[in-house]
Amino acid sequence: MTGHTLYDKIWDAHLVKQREDGTALIYIDRHLIHEVTSPQAFEGLRVAGRKPWRADANYATPDHNVPTTTAERSQGLEGIKDPVSKIQVAALDDNCREFGIFELTMDDQRQGILHVVGPEQGATLPGMTIVCGDSHTSTHGALGALAQGIGTSEVEHVLATQCLMQRKAMNMLVRVDGSLQAGVTAKDVVLAIIGKIGTAGGTGYTIEFVGDVIRSLSMEGRMTVCNMAIEAGARAGLIAVDETTLEYIKGRPLAPTGALWLQAAAAWRQLRSDEDAHFDLVVELSGDTIEPQVTWGTSPEMVAPISGQIPDPAVEADAGKRSNIEQALEYMGLKAGTRIEDIKLDCVFIGSCTNARIEDLREAARIVEGKRVAENVELALVVPGSGLVKKQAEEEGLDQIFIAAGLQWREPGCSMCLAMNADQLGEGKHCASTSNRNFEGRQGFGGRTHLVSPAMAAAAAIAGHFVDVRKLL
Amino acid sequence: MRKYITIEGLVLPLDRNNVDTDFIIPKQFLKSIKRSGFGVNLFDEHRYLDRGEPDADNSRRPVNPDFILNQARYRGVSVLLGRDNFGCGSSREHAPWALEDYGFRVILASSFADIFFNNCFKNGLLPVVLERETIAGLFREVLATPGYALTVDLVSQLITKPDGTTLSFEVDPFRKHCLLEGLDDIDLTLEDTEAIREFEQRWRQSSPWYFDSRPTAKADKTSL
Numbered sequence A: 001m002t003g004h005t006l007y008d009k010i011w012d013a014h015l016v017k018q019r020e021d022g023t024a025l026i027y028i029d030r031h032l033i034h035e036v037t038s039p040q041a042f043e044g045l046r047v048a049g050r051k052p053w054r055a056d057a058n059y060a061t062p063d064h065n066v067p068t069t070t071a072e073r074s075q076g077l078e079g080i081k082d083p084v085s086k087i088q089v090a091a092l093d094d095n096c097r098e099f100g101i102f103e104l105t106m107d108d109q110r111q112g113i114l115h116v117v118g119p120e121q122g123a124t125l126p127g128m129t130i131v132c133g134d135s136h137t138s139t140h141g142a143l144g145a146l147a148q149g150i151g152t153s154e155v156e157h158v159l160a161t162q163c164l165m166q167r168k169a170m171n172m173l174v175r176v177d178g179s180l181q182a183g184v185t186a187k188d189v190v191l192a193i194i195g196k197i198g199t200a201g202g203t204g205y206t207i208e209f210v211g212d213v214i215r216s217l218s219m220e221g222r223m224t225v226c227n228m229a230i231e232a233g234a235r236a237g238l239i240a241v242d243e244t245t246l247e248y249i250k251g252r253p254l255a256p257t258g259a260l261w262l263q264a265a266a267a268w269r270q271l272r273s274d275e276d277a278h279f280d281l282v283v284e285l286s287g288d289t290i291e292p293q294v295t296w297g298t299s300p301e302m303v304a305p306i307s308g309q310i311p312d313p314a315v316e317a318d319a320g321k322r323s324n325i326e327q328a329l330e331y332m333g334l335k336a337g338t339r340i341e342d343i344k345l346d347c348v349f350i351g352s353c354t355n356a357r358i359e360d361l362r363e364a365a366r367i368v369e370g371k372r373v374a375e376n377v378e379l380a381l382v383v384p385g386s387g388l389v390k391k392q393a394e395e396e397g398l399d400q401i402f403i404a405a406g407l408q409w410r411e412p413g414c415s416m417c418l419a420m421n422a423d424q425l426g427e428g429k430h431c432a433s434t435s436n437r438n439f440e441g442r443q444g445f446g447g448r449t450h451l452v453s454p455a456m457a458a459a460a461a462i463a464g465h466f467v468d469v470r471k472l473l
Numbered sequence B: 001m002r003k004y005i006t007i008e009g010l011v012l013p014l015d016r017n018n019v020d021t022d023f024i025i026p027k028q029f030l031k032s033i034k035r036s037g038f039g040v041n042l043f044d045e046h047r048y049l050d051r052g053e054p055d056a057d058n059s060r061r062p063v064n065p066d067f068i069l070n071q072a073r074y075r076g077v078s079v080l081l082g083r084d085n086f087g088c089g090s091s092r093e094h095a096p097w098a099l100e101d102y103g104f105r106v107i108l109a110s111s112f113a114d115i116f117f118n119n120c121f122k123n124g125l126l127p128v129v130l131e132r133e134t135i136a137g138l139f140r141e142v143l144a145t146p147g148y149a150l151t152v153d154l155v156s157q158l159i160t161k162p163d164g165t166t167l168s169f170e171v172d173p174f175r176k177h178c179l180l181e182g183l184d185d186i187d188l189t190l191e192d193t194e195a196i197r198e199f200e201q202r203w204r205q206s207s208p209w210y211f212d213s214r215p216t217a218k219a220d221k222t223s224l
């Protein structure tokens, strides 16, 4: 008998019922809720006269619409200028109150982006099934949890039944062996993976990331990798539990303590794939050859190493891909053959659930320390992932480094990752962004996003164009 | 959810790979706390020349005559023809809501993103995967033939072309059943209430650390 993958194990442990046609009912341990994808679900409950199955399995915080300037934030809800955003955040407060769901409200220092807050608070733990009406829920897979994004109908379904109705995905293994060069980070690893397998490469799979490079990453780095599993088409990314995981979780507010901790830790140590587990697809990369990555197009797979250049659609044999490249270059206002280092920037955004944890901010601060943001960079934002990340960064003096270099230091939230609040990228502007999506209009109408690591974004802020951060170290 | 019936409709050929959820419905429209009314903002950034805002009077906005949806011959479309990886990006169910609200009932593509695919079924939209070759053939035919319409029959899983030839397609039997009957997933799942309770009890015993309901501490709250 062949062994089981980590995904198989977590799936099997949560299987409530297997239907003959292949669909299954899976029990959900943790449901994370934010303001954008939940109002219609709560409304659905109300209309049907239903109650949450297990209110204490839910954990909520507003993140997408919250303002990030201190002046606005100090006014609470009233500080949200856009009336439609305000209604949405207020609706979350009201719904959580009505249905008895715990919420970190906007004025709570622990508030932040859900995918930063969940692990930080110990609300997401290894071996759990975790869902959220947000595709980047895959982030929590870094803790050895099966974490997936769901739609609003499913949000309502999970609230009402504590279960998800689903078919099991296939197993994919991505192995990154070797070691990373100085200046190359988790973000570069995951962009290189997406560059290799494409944005649909993981569709229908749960990806487990293994190999020396993955093992050597901090929890922050692992979260960055799993965060972007969805950008490779996979609903969930997973990394096996090890001592790094346990060390990260121990002492978190919602982590078990005492005898229960010892029991849980022993169980969690088993959360890895068996030696002889079967994977439907295996992809391998060598960490040694990964360079800092920069996306040049409108899909995360349109990525190149910093030493590279923008591809020429004329040499692309596949007609569909050719027209994709042409459309992307037109939108981005870029020409084939331009060196990545020659792309000029107007804006820099360091933030998002991909890269707004303390380690990310430290890396960026190290690069900008004692320097000044380039003249042509009009706007450079640093938006911590949570209030606690912000607090820690301030204790370490990172805020002062950023401010002295000419970057703005903001309050936590999604911010310009998707620009639902007031932080928007201007039309035609090029932005070096540590977020996860470079889709058309994602960071603002007509905005042009280039996805990079925090260190690369910081280096670009100083130079005014992309530079190889390895040369600065 | 309304019951799904046979669809006969004009086809819109949207010739792009990786049509993402921001393309389908830009984020500013996600601020609505309602479930309907997204159709006028479907493909907003391509359909109009200016920047859309929620609650704007869309009838007064300048439309982009080059965008295919705005061309007269595609008025009244209900079948969307796409390419690879349709619906990639976010989990926003606003994407299928917008498509459905506009009047689409079927999407034909060579592949779909997982979450989007799943969300379609919950909203009376039928996503159908066809071979790349087949899709390419359909694009050629639609573009060459104004008024090109298809009949999509979910019961027999057949698509009938204007010349009378048919294409068969696969659909998950369970989802097919739910679409045809207009079944609500929650009602279905609640039929298994007993099984869920049993599972929960066992799980609570074997993994009590997932059931910590320490009052998540308003008391810990530290204000800004």
Ligand code: SF4
Residues within 6 Å of the ligand: A063, A064, A113, A114, A115, A134, A136, A352, A353, A354, A413, A414, A417, A418, A435, A436
């Ligand atoms: S930071 Fe960006 S990707 Fe992450 S949850 Fe917020 S909007 Fe989504």
